[in-house]
Amino acid sequence: MLKITRKVEYALIALRHLQQNKQAKLCSAKTLSLKYDIPQELLAKILQKLSKENIILSVKGPKGGYKISKDPNTINMTKFFEIMEGPMGIVDCYFDSNCEQLSGCTIREPINRINNSIRTMFDKMTLADITFK
Amino acid sequence: MLKITRKVEYALIALRHLQQNKQAKLCSAKTLSLKYDIPQELLAKILQKLSKENIILSVKGPKGGYKISKDPNTINMTKFFEIMEGPMGIVDCYFDSNCEQLSGCTIREPINRINNSIRTMFDKMTLADITFK
DNA sequence: GCTATATACGACTAATATTATCGTATAATA
DNA sequence: TATTATACGATAATATTAGTCGTATATAGC
Numbered sequence: 001m002l003k004i005t006r007k008v009e010y011a012l013i014a015l016r017h018l019q020q021n022k023q024a025k026l027c028s029a030k031t032l033s034l035k036y037d038i039p040q041e042l043l044a045k046i047l048q049k050l051s052k053e054n055i056i057l058s059v060k061g062p063k064g065g066y067k068i069s070k071d072p073n074t075i076n077m078t079k080f081f082e083i084m085e086g087p088m089g090i091v092d093c094y095f096d097s098n099c100e101q102l103s104g105c106t107i108r109e110p111i112n113r114i115n116n117s118i119r120t121m122f123d124k125m126t127l128a129d130i131t132f133k
Numbered sequence: 134m135l136k137i138t139r140k141v142e143y144a145l146i147a148l149r150h151l152q153q154n155k156q157a158k159l160c161s162a163k164t165l166s167l168k169y170d171i172p173q174e175l176l177a178k179i180l181q182k183l184s185k186e187n188i189i190l191s192v193k194g195p196k197g198g199y200k201i202s203k204d205p206n207t208i209n210m211t212k213f214f215e216i217m218e219g220p221m222g223i224v225d226c227y228f229d230s231n232c233e234q235l236s237g238c239t240i241r242e243p244i245n246r247i248n249n250s251i252r253t254m255f256d257k258m259t260l261a262d263i264t265f266k
Numbered sequence: 267g268c269t270a271t272a273t274a275c276g277a278c279t280a281a282t283a284t285t286a287t288c289g290t291a292t293a294a295t296a
Numbered sequence: 297t298a299t300t301a302t303a304c305g306a307t308a309a310t311a312t313t314a315g316t317c318g319t320a321t322a323t324a325g326c
Contacts, residue, residue: 001136001137001138001141001214001217001218001221002135002136002137002214002221002222002223002251003134003135003222003223003224003225004134004135004223004224004244005134005312005313005314006313006314007313007314008134009224009240012240012243012244013238013239013240016239016240017239028271028272028273029272029273030271030272036237036239037237039314039315039316041315041316041317042314042315042316044272044273044274044275045274045275047273048273048274048275051273051274052274058272058273058274059272059273059322059323060271060272060273060274060321060322060323061270061271061272061273061321061322061323061324062270062271062272062323062324062325063271063272063323063324063325064271064272064273064322064323064324065272065273066273077247081134081135085134088134088135089135089136090135090136090137091136091137091142092136104169104170105146106146106149106150106169107142107145107146107149107263109266110145110262110263110264110266111137111142111145111263113262114210114258114263117254118135118251118254121250121251121254125247129243129246130240130243130244130247131243133242133243138283138284138285139284139285140284140285161300161301161302162301162302163300163301172285172286172287174286174287174288175285175286175287177301177302177303177304178303178304180302181302181303181304184302184303185303191301191302191303192293192294192301192302193292193293193294193300193301193302193303194293194294194295194299194300194301194302195294195295195296195299195300195301196294196295196296196300196301197293197294197295197300197301197302198301198302199302267326268325268326269324269325269326270323270324270325270326271322271323271324271325272321272322272323272324273320273321273322273323274319274320274321274322275318275319275320275321276317276318276319276320277316277317277318277319278315278316278317278318279314279315279316279317280313280314280315280316281312281313281314281315282311282312282313282314283310283311283312283313284309284310284311284312285308285309285310285311286307286308286309286310287306287307287308287309288305288306288307288308289304289305289306289307290303290304290305290306291302291303291304291305292301292302292303292304293300293301293302293303294299294300294301294302295298295299295300295301296297296298296299
């Protein structure tokens with residue numbers, strides 16, 4: 001429980017690399033997958049998602065690849081997690097209105113307090129805290 | 134990601150009930166499962182685990198059941214989560230020394246900082262924050 | 267223009283983890 | 297001794313996550 005997924009791990013490793021190894025230089029999915037032993041197709045998809053959200057920039061063709069396109073200090077971890085995996089919460093009830101427990105659930109309020117605490121914590125952290133420090 | 138499991142949810146709902154409905158009175162797994170629409174066998178196992186850890190007390194036989202046996206103010210959420218699901222961390226690397234990435238992993242330090250933040254947060258919360266408030 | 271290399275992306279399969287059920291044993295009440 | 301309850305290991309069902317495959321598109325270099 002309370003685990004980040006490998007997708008998120010891979011994304012962070014890749015972003016850290018892109019951040020630290022000269023912002024100007026392009027780096028391909030293949031290069032990263034070999035260097036960090038990450039399945040290439042999977043990493044490619046992750047990078048595509050990050051590119052779609054303009055966190056990194058992609059260039060097609062030979063000599064193509066990815067590079068950082070946004071200051072990682074400007075992206076907080078809540079946003080990053082939600083880009084990677086959708087709405088973040090330790091339970092789904094806030095987003096999933098189909099929960100058949102909803103009416104009888106007795107722990108929604110306390111759970112939401114925990115949710116908010118976690119959110120607040122991640123709101124205060126930025127990608128740079130992970131990719132640079 | 135970062136979700137609590139249903140086992141934990143069920144445990145919290147049951148504990149809240151036991152806590153609020155007269156500490157002295159025994160309550161069976163069946164009663165709770167009917168009231169909160171939780172699969173009986175599953176709930177029973179959860180209660181057995183809590184009983185093994187002396188958070189609740191179990192009594193066998195007809196008229197048997199469970200009741201709170203420890204002040205929920207004395208059990209912090211880190212301990213509770215670890216009773217329910219084992220070691221808590223947003224990644225396994227701290228516990229799983231088999232991670233083949235370990236040597237090359239570049240995000241262990243920042244990830245551990247997040248881990249510690251979450252732990253610290255849950256260390257400060259007690260079961261009573263959920264079962265009573 | 268052609269070839270090689272790279273991103274883009276949807277569909278699919280495999281692996282793993284979670285959730286739930288079943289069977290059987292034991293204890294205690296009446 | 298019949299009934300009701302906990303104890304617990306084994307297994308089945310389901311959901312989630314991880315990884316693969318096929319195809320399309322862009323572009324650099326020859």
